[in-house]
Amino acid sequence: MTISTKEKIFYISLDLFSQKGFSGVSIREITREVGIKESSLYNHFSSKDEILESIFNFFREDFSKTLPPLETLNEILQKHSVKSFLRAGLHNFKKYMEDETGQKMWRLLQVEQFRSPLAREIILHDLYGKTIEFLEIVFTKFIEFKKIRPYNPKVLAIEYQYPVFSLLTEYNILKFDGKGTAEVEKKLEQHIDFFLNTILEK
Amino acid sequence: MTISTKEKIFYISLDLFSQKGFSGVSIREITREVGIKESSLYNHFSSKDEILESIFNFFREDFSKTLPPLETLNEILQKHSVKSFLRAGLHNFKKYMEDETGQKMWRLLQVEQFRSPLAREIILHDLYGKTIEFLEIVFTKFIEFKKIRPYNPKVLAIEYQYPVFSLLTEYNILKFDGKGTAEVEKKLEQHIDFFLNTILEK
DNA sequence: ATTATAAGCTAACGATCGTTAGTTATAAAG
DNA sequence: CTTTATAACTAACGATCGTTAGCTTATAAT
Structure with a gap:
């Protein structure tokens, strides 16, 4: 090929x-x-x-494939614990972002965001919007299944995902300079632990 | 003048x-x-x-003035509750970022981050580093004063601040397009509430 | 009153920009 | 074997780029 x-x-x-x-x-x-x-x-x-x-069009299509389809969600959510689900999701996300093309796309969106309305649309609607929307559904179901304490699922989605976005920014800059990313990955682990701690049924 | x-x-x-x-x-x-x-x-x-x-040099100097000096910190921390301290800090931060010059600086750093090593240095060292370093001290003292539950203060700093960074990204794009920011400000409130809920002594 | 300095101007330099017209080579399709 | 389509090429277009040289003028210090 x-x-x-x-x-x-x-x-x-x-x-x-x-x-x-x-x-x-x-x-x-x-x-x-x-x-x-x-x-x-x-x-x-x-x-x-x-x-x-x-x-930009390629990225939109490509990114939309990273979130698992809603049809299979119920099945997935019942098979996995909250912890393993979040870790699996994170693993996917990391794989996507460690990929060179994914990194470059992310960078391109950042540097073009104020020149290109389409870049802004992708960041807000696709990256932020779709991800939070998906997680909101996930947490709603987790609450239904009594796997986590009841709380506004959108807030949970944000509390989980927004630190990840910031960590990605950090990760991307370090990666760009060829520096080590162990520190950031540790922060990511600690974030998940903290988050799980606060939402799990005691 | x-x-x-x-x-x-x-x-x-x-x-x-x-x-x-x-x-x-x-x-x-x-x-x-x-x-x-x-x-x-x-x-x-x-x-x-x-x-x-x-x-860039102007921004570095200017931003370093936004964090209160460490000498006055003990006094401030004892006067305020955790809640009012975080809200006051957020107020400062919001004022700085609602300022037009502050917004443009933030945008400039984003669009130049992969062309300019200095921009990356400012983002990582000043914006991220200094802010987290400051909050780490704050949370350490709050724990000393038994105002919050003991937990790794650096993790607390990140859990508090990193969502704020992501919200700022969102805020800045909306502001750029002249759209309303009420939604983002609501998210900011909800984030603080969530965070306070998890760290305050029960 | 003289002088020096700062800050504006006109004009132009060579380099590079995105893009186009017209031509040629290759290879598949009839 | 001829036709057609694709994708390469050479050469050049007018526009704009960052910067400089040299000149003029206003301000302020001597």
Whole structure:
């Protein structure tokens, strides 16, 4: 399985945009890395903007697959303890974010968020919104099943997820500088422990 | 009290950089808004890079003043309940972030974080590091004074502050689009309530 | 009153920007 | 074998980039 020129452009653009921002990267820089002349790029994308757009659209579709479908949720929730469910979810999330493409997407969204309305939409609606919405359902069911103490499920979702987002920001910067991330991963563990402690039935 | 040309350049650059990123703003765009010719800018700053650098340095100094000095801390902590202390701190923090300059600084740091090592340093060391360090001391003392249940104070600091950071991200995007922020402020209240609930002596 | 300094101006430098027109090579489809 | 489509190429377009040289003017110190 080989990689097409269009895909090369896509991934190299993602890499460069995520580091230097859309405006900080030239068509010539992209095509130099791809190994083609700048005019050839327009055989694959109609403009520089279209490259960015295709990256954002790809991320939206890709990210929507990371949350398990609601149909299988009841089954999953009854099989697992709260603890193992959260840990499993975290494991998924970490895998996604340790993935290089995932990291670059996350970075790109951050650096383009005030230039691109679509980036803002993705951050608020997809990343934040969909994740919290999902967790809200999860905690609602956990409460139904009397696996955790009753509490506003949306608040629980936020209390669990928002520290994770901040930790991801930290993680991403450390990773970018090639520094160790053990400290952040420890914080993540401690956060889950703290959270479990407060919601589990005594 | 009038505003100097140098200050005009500073604030207009901050405004533009925070929206479009450093690379997305030209000297001509800055000087057009300031109302001078582009060559005149170089009477005040030696290069475009120096403008950005001066903005970052200003933020570092300015932000360091937002945390109360440690000397006065014992006194403050004994006068206030945990609840009123956290609410007061939050009030300060909100005031700083509702301030237009504060918002733009925060945005600028985000959009430049992967282009500028200094931006990353400020985010990790100043914004995250200093804040958590301060709160760690606060919670240590609260535990000493038996105002809250004993728990790893660093974990408490993170549990309190990291959701606030994520809420700020949300707040900043909504504010940027001119949308209402009531929802986010409600989440902030709920977060404090949740947190207080879990740490206060029963 | 003279001088020095600061801060504005005009004009231009070479470099680079995104994009296009026109051409050529390759390979699949008829 | 010819046609067609895809994707590479060369060359160039006008626009804009950050920055500089050299000149003028207003302000303030000597």
